Amino acid sequence: MKVIEAKIVVLGSQGVGKTSLVVRYIGKMFSKHISPTIGASFFTCNINLDNARVKLQVWDTAGQERFRSMAPMYYRNANAALLVFDITSVSSFTAIKGWVKELQSNVPEAMVLSVVGNKSDLEQYRAVTVSEATQFAASIGAHYCETSALHDQQGIDQVFLNTASALLRLSSSNTMSSLRAYDSSDGDDKIPTGCPTEEDATHTGKVELPSWSIDNIAHGDVQKNCC
Amino acid sequence: MASSSKDSFPTTSNQENPPDELEPGACYESILNPTDSFEEFASEMSSSLQERNILLNTKSSTIHEIQSEIGESLKENTQIKSTKSTDDLQGKEESMTASTSNSNLIDQSEDDTDNEKDDYLQSPELVNKEKHVFILSSAGKPIYSRYGNEDKLAGLCGVIQALVSVVEEQNQDILRSITTKDCKAVFLVKGPLILVAVSKSNESETQLVLQLTYAFNQIVSVLTLTQLNRIFEQRRNYDLRRLLSGAERLIDHLLIFMEKDPAFLLGAVRCLPLPEKARENITSAIQSTCSKIRDLVFAIMLAGNQLITLVRMKKYTLHPSDIHLLFNLVRSSESFKTAESWTPICLPKFDSTGFLHGHVSYISEDCQACLLLLTVQRDAFFPLSQAKHTIAEKLRRSNCLVAINDALNRNEELPTTNPLKHIGIPEIRHFMYKCKSTAQLFTSDPISLDKLQDYRIRHKEGGDICEKKVEKLSDIDYVRNYRQFCAQIHCMSTPAKLIFRSNSHDTILAWITHGFELYVTFDPLMEKDQAIRAVDRLLKWIKREEQRIFIMHAPTF
Numbered sequence: 001m002k003v004i005e006a007k008i009v010v011l012g013s014q015g016v017g018k019t020s021l022v023v024r025y026i027g028k029m030f031s032k033h034i035s036p037t038i039g040a041s042f043f044t045c046n047i048n049l050d051n052a053r054v055k056l057q058v059w060d061t062a063g064q065e066r067f068r069s070m071a072p073m074y075y076r077n078a079n080a081a082l083l084v085f086d087i088t089s090v091s092s093f094t095a096i097k098g099w100v101k102e103l104q105s106n107v108p109e110a111m112v113l114s115v116v117g118n119k120s121d122l123e124q125y126r127a128v129t130v131s132e133a134t135q136f137a138a139s140i141g142a143h144y145c146e147t148s149a150l151h152d153q154q155g156i157d158q159v160f161l162n163t164a165s166a167l168l169r170l171s172s173s174n175t176m177s178s179l180r181a182y183d184s185s186d187g188d189d190k191i192p193t194g195c196p197t198e199e200d201a202t203h204t205g206k207v208e209l210p211s212w213s214i215d216n217i218a219h220g221d222v223q224k225n226c227c
Numbered sequence: 228m229a230s231s232s233k234d235s236f237p238t239t240s241n242q243e244n245p246p247d248e249l250e251p252g253a254c255y256e257s258i259l260n261p262t263d264s265f266e267e268f269a270s271e272m273s274s275s276l277q278e279r280n281i282l283l284n285t286k287s288s289t290i291h292e293i294q295s296e297i298g299e300s301l302k303e304n305t306q307i308k309s310t311k312s313t314d315d316l317q318g319k320e321e322s323m324t325a326s327t328s329n330s331n332l333i334d335q336s337e338d339d340t341d342n343e344k345d346d347y348l349q350s351p352e353l354v355n356k357e358k359h360v361f362i363l364s365s366a367g368k369p370i371y372s373r374y375g376n377e378d379k380l381a382g383l384c385g386v387i388q389a390l391v392s393v394v395e396e397q398n399q400d401i402l403r404s405i406t407t408k409d410c411k412a413v414f415l416v417k418g419p420l421i422l423v424a425v426s427k428s429n430e431s432e433t434q435l436v437l438q439l440t441y442a443f444n445q446i447v448s449v450l451t452l453t454q455l456n457r458i459f460e461q462r463r464n465y466d467l468r469r470l471l472s473g474a475e476r477l478i479d480h481l482l483i484f485m486e487k488d489p490a491f492l493l494g495a496v497r498c499l500p501l502p503e504k505a506r507e508n509i510t511s512a513i514q515s516t517c518s519k520i521r522d523l524v525f526a527i528m529l530a531g532n533q534l535i536t537l538v539r540m541k542k543y544t545l546h547p548s549d550i551h552l553l554f555n556l557v558r559s560s561e562s563f564k565t566a567e568s569w570t571p572i573c574l575p576k577f578d579s580t581g582f583l584h585g586h587v588s589y590i591s592e593d594c595q596a597c598l599l600l601l602t603v604q605r606d607a608f609f610p611l612s613q614a615k616h617t618i619a620e621k622l623r624r625s626n627c628l629v630a631i632n633d634a635l636n637r638n639e640e641l642p643t644t645n646p647l648k649h650i651g652i653p654e655i656r657h658f659m660y661k662c663k664s665t666a667q668l669f670t671s672d673p674i675s676l677d678k679l680q681d682y683r684i685r686h687k688e689g690g691d692i693c694e695k696k697v698e699k700l701s702d703i704d705y706v707r708n709y710r711q712f713c714a715q716i717h718c719m720s721t722p723a724k725l726i727f728r729s730n731s732h733d734t735i736l737a738w739i740t741h742g743f744e745l746y747v748t749f750d751p752l753m754e755k756d757q758a759i760r761a762v763d764r765l766l767k768w769i770k771r772e773e774q775r776i777f778i779m780h781a782p783t784f
């Protein structure tokens with residue numbers, strides 16, 4: 001089974017729901033009492049695709065202006081970015097364009113970009129039209145999704161699933177050196193034998209069977225993709 | 228009525244505490260900087276204009292010192308410089324144009340008409356509050372108001388700015404306070420900011436200045452002093468709220484926290500009472516895990532605004548006020564609970580010029596202890612994350628998490644859960660004790676998490692002055708009562724060593740020695756000699772339990 005390790009950064013203005021989105025995806029819940037992120041939060045999750053597994057390191061960044069200068073620390077070496085805006089706020093959509101420019105000029109390697117319009121439950125206050133957002137996403141070669149961290153688990157799952165499949169495609173096109181990919185015969189070489197697995201994000205509903213003999217433990221050879 | 232004496236009283240206890248014996252809670256080396264915050268703030272209040280300007284510009288950078296000591300290669304040094312330069316305003320201005328999400332702030336202020344502003348000062352949001360705090364820039368732009376909407380207070384801020392600058396420019400003096408019949412207004416000019424407290428409470432001028440200084444330090448902790456000064460050097464008219472957005476709640480919480488917790492009043496830190504063995508295990512788990520991580524400056528474990536342990540780099544200690552800011556940060560940030568965070572933190576007393584980088588995380592889902600690993604290295608997230616998991620695992624195996632939870636949930640079996648009952652002196656209603664040499668504090672009613680929560684909820688609704696007959700005093704009320712005694716004891720001109728005051732409600736004893744400060748509330752009809760005996764027994768109890776209620780070691784990496 002092919003395993004890919006990738007770093008994904010979540011960017012966007014303050015209050016658009018970046019943390020809510022990530023917490024909804026990873027914790028499967030929504031909290032009204034999320035306080036502004038300070039600096040950045042770090043999550044990990046695994047996504048199982050049909051024939052591969054993507055291990056994601058998620059950096060959920062703070063949207064406040066004072067953390068803006070720290071952003072390079074988080075998007076450096078990132079393989080994917082979720083650009084989140086609030087569909088009720090035009091300025092948050094404009095900010096996304098700024099982020100794209102910054103990523104394009106500072107990240108040399110190919111990146112999987114996804115534009116996410118959050119708070120789709122507030123349809124009556126919509127300020128950014130779907131066509132406008134889709135058009136912009138297409139212009140930068142990104143996916144466009146609308147989500148609601150409040151209600152819509154599937155939409156958010158889909159965002160991460162799309163990103164994971166795109167990362168898989170990207171890794172097979174052999175262009176990314178920072179994207180770690182290796183083959184692993186038993187799925188996850190980090191799970192000690194005999195322990196049950198606790199998968200955060202298993203979409204295909206596979207049961208992980210740990211290998212029982214020492215010979216079966218794969219150590220995962222790093223594929224040297226690049227020069 | 229109040230009577231203060233300087234000698235006769237403490238003699239009995241002196242006999243029982245021979246001079247060579249340390250006072251309860253004292254040890255030879257302290258993790259905390261035992262500076263007397265009152266002296267500091269009193270000197271703040273008597274400083275002249277010139278001194279003030281000099282002080283603000285002569286800060287050395289401890290962070291740079293550590294970085295150079297670790298002997299980072301030249302290359303890395305230049306890297307730090309270049310990243311520093313992205314912190315400055317040029318980088319900021321670019322980002323300002325890019326993220327326009329704040330533009331609505333400005334729009335709002337333009338919508339207001341003058342009429343509304345005049346009425347606004349009379350609105351229920353602002354009238355009849357016990358204490359207001361306003362922060363504005365020296366150009367008179369509103370930055371923060373504890374109540375109401377600071378946008379609508381531009382007029383008021385203009386008046387404050389005018390008052391301050393008239394005194395400064397025409398009289399070459401500093402405006403410190405204005406006292407009216409029922410109200411005190413205290414002014415503090417710090418760098419490019421003006422901070423004002425308008426209070427109807429019984430707090431002294433010094434205590435209010437202390438609170439304003441804390442509020443200022445909170446802003447510095449978010450931005451660093453260097454950045455704060457530079458912003459206003461480049462644009463005197465800058466609207467600081469753009470950079471502080473999301474941090475207002477830190478100031479909100481800090482102001483509530485200061486009114487409630489005597490730790491601020493005394494400039495001391497509360498420790499979570501733990502069995503000696505458990506604290507030792509926790510400390511050594513951190514030491515053994517982190518000894519190899521070179522850039523780590525402080526490892527701090529805390530829970531419920533109380534310190535569990537602090538391991539530090541040799542030579543460096545922390546000031547209690549920096550720890551209070553960390554308590555406040557952790558307490559007011561729900562977001563730390565969901566994931567590991569990598570957060571820039573400036574500790575103003577440690578080094579106001581730069582950020583430390585902090586790995587902040589809760590130990591586990593079933594234990595509300597929070598671990599902060601502070602480093603000077605901005606790329607150290609993953610080694611620290613690894614270290615955290617190792618520490619958490621060690622603590623779980625050595626049953627320390629259970630000990631922490633017991634202390635936090637105030638398990639009935641612990642002597643420190645209900646100290647008054649355990650001590651067995653029924654006349655004592657409440658006490659608080661500060662060990663001066665270690666800057667640590669113990670009170671008979673340690674705040675529990677839920678209580679602070681309650682207070683916050685109540686406070687959100689009001690902050691209004693209410694004349695209510697209270698049947699049973701809460702610890703907040705006791706602390707309120709101690710304020711004036713504390714002020715008398717720390718009075719610069721005629722400090723009292725000992726105060727014994729009796730009235731129909733209660734009897735209060737306040738006593739300061741070279742080693743400790745003690746405040747006790749007794750039943751109203753308490754005789755002096757009876758009080759002395761009770762205090763002696765109390766001190767003996769504290770001495771006996773000192774290993775549990777204080778941190779008696781000063782571990783380093």
